[in-house]
Amino acid sequence: MNATDLIGYFSAFLTTLAFVPQAHHSWKTRDLSGVSLPMYSLFSLGVVGWLIYGILIVSWPIIVANSITLLLACAVLCLKLKHR
Amino acid sequence: MNATDLIGYFSAFLTTLAFVPQAHHSWKTRDLSGVSLPMYSLFSLGVVGWLIYGILIVSWPIIVANSITLLLACAVLCLKLKHR
Structure with missing residues (x-):
């Protein structure tokens, strides 16, 4: 690995870890x-798109990073829908 | 474009647009x-990494999407630092 x-893997790690x-x-x-409902709706939808993209190009780093991000972003989205 | x-471009568009x-x-x-300071710190750092990665592999979609995301995430980070 060069x-x-x-840098790519470390960036993916940071932008995924951030949602923890x-x-x-x-x-x-x-x-x-203070958390924006449209943000988490658009973001979760975008991460689903990234996940599909990762599956289509068979990129495990994209698949793994976006699966974890999707779980965390959906958790925030569900909490927002419950406690708004 | 296939x-x-x-799907990749649309996902990048959504995950960038989400921060608006x-x-x-x-x-x-x-x-x-309700906005987490560690989240926006880690996320902004990760987006800087993605930007460097995009410059190194000369990928304009990565450069453009992450420049916009960085501006928006840094705006939220600055507001959080000011109003916590």
């Missing part, structure tokens, strides 16, 4: 007032 | 209590 690939503290914060506080 | 590429309503909501309400 340096460019490493958000999902944890939303779950713990149930404070979703 | 169907797979179209969040940035707008945060700017308008100044309600950032």
Whole structure:
């Protein structure tokens, strides 16, 4: 793996990992007032698209990263729908 | 452009567009209590990584999508730092 690939994988890791503290914060506080419903709706839909794209081009990093992101983003979306 | 590429571009469009309503909501309400600081810190850092990756592999869709996402995510991050 070259340096460019490493940067790509590390970036995917960070943008996926980022949703862990958000999902944890939303779950713990149930404070979703500042979280935008259209954001999580559009974002979750986009991540489903990335997942389909990853499956079509058979890219495991895209499949794995977006599966985890989808679970976390959907958790925030469900909490938002419940506590708005 | 084949169907797979179209799905990729549409997904990139959605996951970038998603941050527009969040940035707008945060700017308008100044309600950032439910927004996670670690999320936007990690996410912005990850998007910087994606931008570097896009520049290294000379991919304009990655460069354009992540430049816009970075601006919007940094706007939310700055508002969070100011109004926490």
